[in-house]
Amino acid sequence: MTPDIMVSVAADVDVLVARQKARALAATLHFSPSELTLIATAISEIARNILLYAGRGEIVLRIVEQLRRRGIIVIARDQGPGIADTEQAMVDGYSTSGGLGLGLPGAKRLMDEFEVVSAPDRGTTITMIKWES
């Protein structure tokens, strides 16, 4: 298996790095150009969330294989303030920073699997997977 790719997110240029690396890794799998864009876009949203709410964090990219299909998994971690109500955060329109509030639910729509684990002062870990079609 190919090794993990880790991108440290601390400045807004890292958002670009994260999505470029994700696109490059995903391109080694069987994704259409459309799907590559969806993956890069989802990562852009999540990476920006890290900057906005936690200031810094990291994104890990990995190829996974399950039952003879492959996919790309994205794990975004930060030690920020955490989300008090993760269920609420997944509802369209919710955001405490005054933005459009599209971050999490939007990213979820673009990917196949999506999970957010977070608690106040415990940081946030978002895991998303897109499978080859």
Add this chain to the structure above:
Amino acid sequence: MRSPILKQNNVLIASVQGELTDAELGQLRDELVQSARRHRSTGVIIDVTMLDVMDSYAARTLRGITQVTRLLGATSVVAGIQPEVAFAMAQLGLRLTGTTTALDLEEALALLADRERGGRPPDDP
């Protein structure tokens, strides 16, 4: 990466060259607005043909540009959103409501010229 802003008569054209950081996008917005005021432009075209990802921040920034330039009396057009980007935006729910869109720079210029002549195309939904 700097995005050059060109002037063609009363129209300003900003071509986004590839990936821009948030700071660079914000910078572009400020420069465009300044130029539009200085030159009393009636049209502003933001050409995003080279943009391969449009996320909510970029969409917000674009909305900001169009809103401000409208206040300055200019019509803004976002041109050149690529098929994959358009679809990702639609899935994300980034509709760019109230922003005029065009297939590419050529169409955008034609659209603005049409408006200048007074043939207003029907309003966008």
Add this chain to the structure above:
Amino acid sequence: MAKTGAADLSNLLGSAEMAAITAEELEQRLKFLELGAADEERLTSVNDLARRYADSVIDDFYQHLLSFEDASAFFANSQTLERVKNMQKEYFLRLTQGNYDLAYSQNRLRIGAIHEQIGLPVKSYLGMYNFYLRAVAARLSEAFPTEPDRVLAIFLSLTKLTFLDIGLAIDTYIFSRERTILEQQRAIQDLPTPVLPFREGMLLVPIIGLIDARRARSLTEQLLGAIRSERAKVVIIDITGVQAVDSQVANHLVQTIEAARLMGARAILAGISPEIAETMVRLGIEADRFATVGDLQSAIDLADRFLGYRLTKEDGEAAAIS
């Protein structure tokens, strides 16, 4: 329809996809035909006899078969003919060996599958059984000239068994036909939705039949790509032929329309059925997000207006075009 001559029969024997029969089902059929131990005994009692006349029966059969043009086409290759003859001989001998169990039935099914695959019509296959029965009847009478009752009893047992075989053979044929139909249906489902350049700057997308998530996705990709390559400013999506859509597809359609707008093309949705209208209302899709019209003609008229086209009729009278 013949795929013969070159057909490698030994390969076909290994083919996994064919009709199957369960032990319970076989049990039912044996009961229905009233094929039991007594029949088995009668048939095995003439096994030696069968071995003696097998070759001549087979030879006679093929002589008969090959005298017909349409049948002889299937056995043009002499190698094929030899193989098939040997198979038939085995088959024939098996009839009097008893043990008409699941293995027997599965073997019969496999042989039927092979004949179906080489394209042999049902009538020829059934004709073969008929020939056997008559040939065997004649041989039996010869062998037991003073025991007509015995001959009849054996013959009736043989008839039961051949009808079991015929039933299995027909199952095979039906199974193959149904599988072909299924494959064709799938192929139709997989046909891409056409995106038709209609007038300059206008695209027409007629959607027919069932539309599932996969077709919807393919439609979007095609449509957005066509907007770029055809430089379309208006897209008419005609769903007159679509009865209903699930919420996933409805949402997908709306997203496609919005993506088209981001590319500078406006969409007109034509032919929304009452059911689809209800689905959209239920999903909270506002009617003002895109233009909707009742039928295709209205859509074209509206599209013409957007693009600044006006249709005039040439009839000798001067018509003002502004």
